Amino acid sequence: MPAFCFGHLSVRIYFGVGGLLASSLHLIGEIFDRVYPEGAVGSSPNRNVQTTLVPAGGATMVEFHVDVPGTYTLVDHSLPRALDKGAAAQIVIAGAHDTIYSGPLSGAGHSRSRRCLPNPGHFLGTTVPGQQ
Secondary structure, eight states: EOOOOOTSSSEEEEEEOOOSSEEEEETTTTTTTEEEEEGTSSSOOEEESEEEEEOOOOOEEEEEEOOOOOOEEESSSSSHHHHHHEEEEEEEOOOOEEEEEEOOOOSSSTOOOBBBBBBBHHHHTTTOOTTO
């Protein structure tokens, strides 16, 4: 069952790994604004992180701000675990499409400046006026 949140708010996730394997925590369609490796909330966070490694028996805390409503998938980027064993979750962000960031792309893959989606409607299953 997905978790539900409202857009234009910050989301904080506490994530721990049991067992013998490390996890590569990744949120498809977002960038973590702050990551506290090893769950060290008293130290300075890493900023603007795409994927963070969480060791076996370890934990992390991640924070991000969602500007565009939609369904975001949280996965273990060791994809066989995400696809074959269900190491994934969905976060549904509700809210109006009042602001879309569309600045220049800064590189290939997930690299982008702020929350830049070339065509948000494609990802959200809707059409956005003026975008193809």
